[in-house]
Amino acid sequence: MTTTIESLLDLDSLLTPEDLELRTMVRQFGEQRLRPNVTEWFEAGEVPVRDLAVEIGKLGLLGMHLEGYGCSGSSATAYGLVCEELEAVDSGLRSLVSVQGSLAMFAIHRWGSEEQREQWLPGMAAGEVIGCFGLTEPDFGSNPGGMRTTARRDGSDWILNGSKMWITNASIADVAIVWARAEEGVVGFAVPTTTPGFSAREMTHKMSLRASVTAEFSLDDVRVPDDAKLPGARGLSGPLACLNEARFGIVFGSVGAARDCLEATLDYVGTREVFDKPLSGYQLTQAKIADMAVELAKAQLLALHLGRLKDQGTIKPEQVSVGKLNNVREAIKIARQCRTLLGANGITLEYPVIRHANNLESVLTYEGTSEVHQLVIGEALTGVSAFR
Known part of the structure; x- marks a missing residue:
């Protein structure tokens, strides 16, 4: 069996x-x-x-x-x-x-x-209201603290100005979570996208995450009442806590992409004949399959361990960074290796591998690049911040 x-x-x-x-x-x-x-x-x-x-x-x-x-x-x-x-x-x-x-x-x-x-x-x-999360800006991705979007008090209202980029679902959203710089520091708002001065356009010509809506939005003197402000958010800890939640999902999600690549590849090499026998019957093929399966299993174990820690309420940001860094990095390696085993068939959409590989290029970057997570882990281990 x-x-x-x-x-x-x-x-x-x-x-x-x-x-x-x-x-x-x-x-x-x-x-x-x-x-x-x-x-x-x-x-x-x-x-x-x-x-x-x-x-x-x-x-x-x-x-x-x-x-x-x-x-x-x-x-x-x-x-x-x-x-x-x-x-x-x-x-x-x-x-x-x-x-x-x-x-x-x-x-x-x-x-x-x-x-x-x-x-x-x-x-x-219920899925009847779509939200988006506006943190990243054209010039500030890994360094959100440098954001240029501003929030200025005007009587009992706030006036928002700025732009956000690479925002999933922004062009179809009903509400945008907008992070901006005010006199008291970084603050957040829940902004209905029908508010005058809010505009968004979908970003096209992507070669990755094509089954997802990516957009940029602009805030041109957007006036919102004070009750649109998220009262519990103070400083960058607000948006960064949200990012940590999303990163946790990626720890598991990337495992799914890698698993699908490997399952498709196992099916392929079992039926593809090369020099009169299945591709799966060659030692080099089995070595690649074994190495990928081991890395995938390790990633799955890491994800489950982090899930248990999160359920216990003891998970730390650097632990999420370990999971995001390792699992996405290994997932994209698996996708690329699977592509080689599929040969020319690996670049067609008849198989899921090149699609996953392209998508993982984005997953590797968003919610913190590999370099950012390396620095998070490095700071946790040395006690010294190397971000600047």
Whole structure:
């Protein structure tokens, strides 16, 4: 009997029956609803985000790790497993859930007022209201502290000016979480995108995350009332806490992309004949397969360990950085190696490998580049910040 990737280390024995049931449900949704269409969405650079958000909302996956307001309050591990299954189909689809739940909804849930939570979260959990998270700017990505977007008091209102770039779903969002610099430091706002002065345009010509909407938005004297401000957010710790939530999902999600690449490759090498025997029968092929399977299993174990730590409430930012740095780095290596085993077929969308590889180029960069996470880990180990 052939051992599968998932049975190699019997990792399912580390999951609860509830975790396994949830994973099966999301995997079936991916196979039946998403996978038959994702190649077309990727090639066209168009994805029906609003329709998908409602469908995913009905499954209870949007903001699932949050408590109340239509959110199920699931474990962090369960949320991670959902991210893994969605990214096994496509990173862009995991990004939809991650940005909605771990960035936009989390910002309101953690830093918002009770009125803001009641106003926005139930609709967002249902997928009927789309959110985006505006932190990155054209000149400030890894260094968000240098942001130029400003918030100025004007009587009982605030006036926002600036621009944000590489923002998932900004051109279709109903509410934008906007981080800006004010006299008292960095502050956050929940801004309805219908507010005069708010404009967004989709960014095209992407070769990665094509099954995801990426946009930039501008704030031209956008006037919002004081109750649009997120009262609990003080300084950069506000947006950085949100980023840590999103990074956690990537720790699991990247494993899904790598797993899908390896599963597709195992199927391919078992049927592709080279010099009159299956490609899988060659020592060089088996060496590559074995090395990739070992790295994938290690990444899965790391993700599960971090999930347990997060469920215990003891996880630290540098631990999330370890997971994001390692798992994405290994996932993209696996995708590239799988591409070599598929030969010329590896560059076509008939197989998922080149699509995952292209997507992982973005995943490697967003929510903190590899270099940023290396410095986070380095500072934790040495006690010395090397960011400047």
